[in-house]
Amino acid sequence: FMPNQSNLRRGDFPSASYGISYGGGRKPGNVAVQSKNNLRVFHSLFSNPYIERLLGHVDRSLDLFAPQLHKYMALVLDGICQQYPQLHRFCDKSAYACCCFNLGPRVRTHRHTDHLNIPFGWCAITALGRFDPKRGGHLILWSLGLLIEFPPGTTIYIPSAVVEHSNIPVQADEDRFSIVQWMPGPLCRW
Template structure:
């Protein structure tokens, strides 16, 4: 993120710095410009998602985790653009999730697909 969108990275990093300077009871859980991280340990298949609370011009980072064969499922579908992206375990993708609906193709029975995502909610930038 820092290497391909350096101005946006600096913008988000500066916003986080201001928030933490304003309230010293808050602390960063991990380094970087993203304000939040979450694990999705449930069934990811076929649920259309739009992260409309994300910073509009910001990025969401998704990391695929689990034990599944990406030749048979687990693809990331960027619904609005009509892209289907093979998304094997360990892959990371960054995209403007506030602007795009997306979903995951289900995996085969007995396989598991999990997701680790990082993002920043737009409301933080109004703080």
């Protein structure tokens, strides 16, 4: 990992993001800058049938529970990809523009909001790893005063731009990773 891929505002763990974004110094029609090695890893991950299936499931679930939001996100992304043909979705089966792999080994996020995401959007967080969800890994939604058991293999959707959130650590002998998908707000205003 590059030095700027760990000890982030969201937590002290290696993290790698991929997707179409705008703002934060990026020019229109660009993706997050990646090294050649990271690009190979991303292409390998996104072509893995299990990851493809997971990303597709997250997308279909969003469409089931928030069809208007899903339609809006898909239309925004379709329009941008048509205007800038050099841009491609990270997953053909997803209306989300960005994806991040938080790689642990024990991902624990700090209390934060994702203030650059669309405020009415649902960020998809999928917990992965080997840990006892009764002893750690809980999701805290500070703005709502909720502590939620968040077992490995589950996905939760939260309006992460407006709900302050974090998660508690897992035990020292356990692993926790996550895959996060979101829609950047500046991309929707572009």
